[in-house]
Amino acid sequence: MKKKKIRLMEVCGTHTMAIARSGIKKLLPREIELISGPGCPVCVTPQSDIDRAVKIAGTKDVIMATFGDMMRVPGTGGSLEGAKRDGADVRIVYSCTDALKIAEDNPLKKVVFMGVGFETTSPTVASTVLEAEKRKVRNFFILSNFKVLFPALEALASSKRIKVDGFICPGHVSVITGSVPYECVAKRYGKPCVITGFDDSDIINGIKRLVDQVRAHSSKVEIEYKRAVAKGGNVKAKKVLEKAFEARSSHWRGIGEIAKSGLKLKKEYERFDAEKEFKVKVPKPAVPKGCVCGAVLQGIKSPKNCVLFGKKCTPQTPVGPCMVSSEGTCAAYYKYGG
Numbered sequence: 001m002k003k004k005k006i007r008l009m010e011v012c013g014t015h016t017m018a019i020a021r022s023g024i025k026k027l028l029p030r031e032i033e034l035i036s037g038p039g040c041p042v043c044v045t046p047q048s049d050i051d052r053a054v055k056i057a058g059t060k061d062v063i064m065a066t067f068g069d070m071m072r073v074p075g076t077g078g079s080l081e082g083a084k085r086d087g088a089d090v091r092i093v094y095s096c097t098d099a100l101k102i103a104e105d106n107p108l109k110k111v112v113f114m115g116v117g118f119e120t121t122s123p124t125v126a127s128t129v130l131e132a133e134k135r136k137v138r139n140f141f142i143l144s145n146f147k148v149l150f151p152a153l154e155a156l157a158s159s160k161r162i163k164v165d166g167f168i169c170p171g172h173v174s175v176i177t178g179s180v181p182y183e184c185v186a187k188r189y190g191k192p193c194v195i196t197g198f199d200d201s202d203i204i205n206g207i208k209r210l211v212d213q214v215r216a217h218s219s220k221v222e223i224e225y226k227r228a229v230a231k232g233g234n235v236k237a238k239k240v241l242e243k244a245f246e247a248r249s250s251h252w253r254g255i256g257e258i259a260k261s262g263l264k265l266k267k268e269y270e271r272f273d274a275e276k277e278f279k280v281k282v283p284k285p286a287v288p289k290g291c292v293c294g295a296v297l298q299g300i301k302s303p304k305n306c307v308l309f310g311k312k313c314t315p316q317t318p319v320g321p322c323m324v325s326s327e328g329t330c331a332a333y334y335k336y337g338g
Contacts, residue, residue: 003031006214007163008207009299011153012170013040013327014198020332022200024207032211035299036332037156039170041117041147042069042325043297044252047285049145050075053114055280056143057088062278063106064090065099066114073321076283080114096128096142103132103140112274114143120172122146122263123237126244129265129272141274144264146245149173150181151261152252157189162299166192166210168203171225176241178233182221190219197225244269253321254294293320296329303333310334 010016016036019025025034038044050073057064057080064080071081071092084090089109093099096113103111115125125142132140149170156162169182174195182193192213196206206224213219223229243266250262265273287294290308295301303309303322313319315331322330 003029005031005033006165006211007033007035008166008168008210009035009037009156009162009164010168011037011039011149011156012168012172013043013325014172015039015168015170015196015203016329017327017332018198018200018203020336022203023336024200024203027204028207032207034168034207035164036296036329037167037299038152038252038255038297040322040325040327040329041121042073043293043321043328044147044254045070045073045116045145045321046251046253047075047287048251048282050079051077051282051285052275052280053080053143054078054083055282056112056274056278057083057090058086059110059278059280061109062089063102063109063111064088064114065093065102065111066090067094067116068092069325069327070114070116072318072324074288074319074324076286096125097131100128100132100137100140103137104135107139110139110141110277112141112143112278114145116145118147118149118170118173119176119241122245123176123234123241126241129244129269130240132272133269138271140272141277142265142272143274144245144262146263147250147252148247148261148263149177150184151258152255153182153185154189155255155258156298157185157191159298164191164299165214166194168206168210169193169195171195171197171202171228174223174225174229174233176234176237179221179223179229179231180233186219186221192219192222194222195225195229197228252297254297288319291320293322293330296322303330306330
């Protein structure tokens with residue numbers, strides 16, 4: 001008797017890379033299919049956000065600071081790497097506090113930190129904003145492109161097009177959020193969730209737990225990664241995040257607009273908001289012809305379904321963000337195979 005197909009989605013770029021590197025897919029029975037979701041924050045950042053950063057970077061007396069992965073992500077008319085070649089002062093930093101230090105060292109410049117990431121990253125940025133307020137640094141700004149995972153997870157769980165049976169949930173994000181926010185996905189949509197670590201044994205154990213739940217027609221939240229994740233998460237980090245930021249609607253590349261899936265600075269910290277400080281016009285987004293990053297991010301298509309993959313689009317000449325990012329699905333497929 002043919003066994004029912006079980007489709008599991010990992011929603012963490014680090015899991016995507018770990019699964020590809022270890023060859024776990026090749027070890028699984030044919031009826032178990034792993035698909036990648038929108039777990040790479042660089043990949044889901046829409047073109048309009050890249051275009052805004054490029055425009056601001058080109059403004060007089062501005063220093064743009066960002067993580068290295070963002071430099072080559074293509075917008076509609078260019079990238080931050082291109083802006084740097086054209087003379088803009090764009091600097092790679094390893095943390096938001098590095099950008100704050102640059103602002104203190106350059107009082108006559110306006111320093112903008114392009115913030116990208118999920119709940120793993122945003123609390124550290126919130127903490128830096130509170131520190132900038134404490135130090136009375138007035139030339140420091142945040143361009144907030146942060147995403148909140150759970151509204152997107154609900155969008156995926158409710159999609160009739162994607163048809164996911166369960167989620168391999170991110171260990172990094174869950175260290176901050178805990179397991180409680182996943183309950184909605186498990187209970188409302190009947191999709192089991194297992195939070196796993198990043199070792200091969202963690203991932204395999206997480207897959208087994210999900211398969212067991214699916215076959216038992218169960219849908220609950222399990223923590224496989226108990227050495228790092230507690231049910232209540234990191235209470236202090238969540239309080240810091242809630243003090244500086246509030247939810248807003250946000251656009252996800254490939255998925256579209258999702259309510260309450262982004263973050264903006266609260267009114268009392270608006271002085272640090274780059275969008276309010278710099279009123280720039282951005283062009284209408286234009287997805288490169290042939291690029292299927294949007295469908296890849298939803299788990300609808302594989303990178304190998306893309307006519308550009310491995311030909312016109314490579315890590316050396318990336319067309320879409322999924323090939324640019326070190327955690328992108330296309331980059332994982334290119335490096336380790338499907």
